[in-house]
Amino acid sequence: MSSEVILEAIDVIKHFPTGARGLLQRTTGTVKAVDGVSLQIYTGQTLGIVGESGCGKSTLARVLMRLLEPSAGSVKLQGEDITHIHGQHLRKVRSQMQMVFQDPIASLNPRHSVGEIISTPLKFLEGHHAGSDKARVQELMNLVGLNPEHYNRYPHEFSGGQRQRIGIARAIAVNPKIIVADEPVSALDVSIQAQILNLLEKLQADFGLSYVFIAHDLSVVRHIADQVAVMYLGKIVEIGSPEDVYGITAHPYTKALMSAVPVANPRIAANRHRIVLTGDVPSPVNPPSGCRFRTRCPKAQELCAQDEPLLLDRGHGHPVACHFPD
Ligand SMILES: Nc1ncnc2c1ncn2[C@@H]1O[C@H](COP(=O)(O)OP(=O)(O)OP(=O)(O)O)[C@@H](O)[C@H]1O
Ligand code: SF4
Numbered sequence: 001m002s003s004e005v006i007l008e009a010i011d012v013i014k015h016f017p018t019g020a021r022g023l024l025q026r027t028t029g030t031v032k033a034v035d036g037v038s039l040q041i042y043t044g045q046t047l048g049i050v051g052e053s054g055c056g057k058s059t060l061a062r063v064l065m066r067l068l069e070p071s072a073g074s075v076k077l078q079g080e081d082i083t084h085i086h087g088q089h090l091r092k093v094r095s096q097m098q099m100v101f102q103d104p105i106a107s108l109n110p111r112h113s114v115g116e117i118i119s120t121p122l123k124f125l126e127g128h129h130a131g132s133d134k135a136r137v138q139e140l141m142n143l144v145g146l147n148p149e150h151y152n153r154y155p156h157e158f159s160g161g162q163r164q165r166i167g168i169a170r171a172i173a174v175n176p177k178i179i180v181a182d183e184p185v186s187a188l189d190v191s192i193q194a195q196i197l198n199l200l201e202k203l204q205a206d207f208g209l210s211y212v213f214i215a216h217d218l219s220v221v222r223h224i225a226d227q228v229a230v231m232y233l234g235k236i237v238e239i240g241s242p243e244d245v246y247g248i249t250a251h252p253y254t255k256a257l258m259s260a261v262p263v264a265n266p267r268i269a270a271n272r273h274r275i276v277l278t279g280d281v282p283s284p285v286n287p288p289s290g291c292r293f294r295t296r297c298p299k300a301q302e303l304c305a306q307d308e309p310l311l312l313d314r315g316h317g318h319p320v321a322c323h324f325p326d
């Protein structure tokens with residue numbers, strides 16, 4: 001693994017006040033969307049973040065990109081503390097990180113041609129010359145597997161997969177160092193998903209890009225990630241290489257997510273102990289005491305309600321936040 005850390009979160013917390021309406025109304029609660037997350041993203045590598053809806057993946061991504069300021073903790077980009085920077089400095093830092101979204105239809109302006117969409121970020125570059133935009137856009141379209149002659153077409157004239165390629169071209173237009181892809185393939189057919197994953201891998205190899213790749217499903221990040229972080233209710237419960245997380249799965253929540261992933265080999269499938277997750281994720285306004293997973297955990301014991309398990313290596317070679325790991 002490359003040892004150069006490009007982006008780092010240290011004890012990051014992001015809480016949102018709820019019920020605050022108007023100046024005189026008091027805050028009635030706090031959504032603990034991200035509640036003490038530390039992680040490192042290495043140059044040229046991919047960190048996959050996986051977890052059910054509402055566990056704080058997008059909020060964490062937005063804090064990492066400094067689209068949101070954390071409530072506590074810090075974010076470092078190449079060793080520089082960017083937690084509380086503002087204005088011009090923040091704009092400059094942000095240009096090194098770009099986002100790819102889940103729904104390419106919602107994230108592309110339908111009234112703008114592909115050429116206009118992809119060239120928009122170029123206008124903010126230092127020494128920008130409008131005259132060179134078309135050539136650059138067509139080069140980018142070529143890079144992401146779109147026909148450069150379709151420069152003047154509009155988003156609705158493309159398929160879902162092609163629209164995601166437009167979003168990716170826009171993201172790489174300003175030569176960012178990091179791309180945060182928030183469920184970039186969740187809205188696409190399985191066959192198209194593989195094509196987009198391949199494209200992202202190719203761009204990573206060609207340009208040394210670092211990725212944060214968010215998904216609901218463990219199987220999606222398996223082949224693209226160098227590290228996989230499993231999140232539950234605002235916290236990382238298990239993190240490690242795919243070999244560790246998929247091979248020496250230790251946390252009951254990761255096990256449950258794993259058993260939802262289809263297995264091609266019938267022998268492995270037959271021997272697999274399935275854990276079915278029941279009930280919804282509890283509210284992040286009032287998370288359970290101790291271990292947040294205890295209300296749904298088949299292994300929960302008394303200690304789990306009293307003591308919060310820390311994210312530690314408990315003999316598996318990678319950190320796990322559970323008192324009774326497998
Ligand atoms: N601006 C906000 N104000 C208040 N609560 C918020 C805000 N943004 C997110 N939340 C809440 O924080 C929690 C985490 O949300 P987040 O969008 O980060 O989850 P997620 O893991 O990305 O979910 P999904 O898989 O559905 O995209 C949710 O309970 C959400 O309602
Ligand atoms: S600490 Fe307890 S409740 Fe939490 S995951 Fe481990 S066994 Fe389950």
Ligand SMILES: [Mg+2]
Nearest residue numbers: 057058059182
């Ligand atoms: Mg999300």
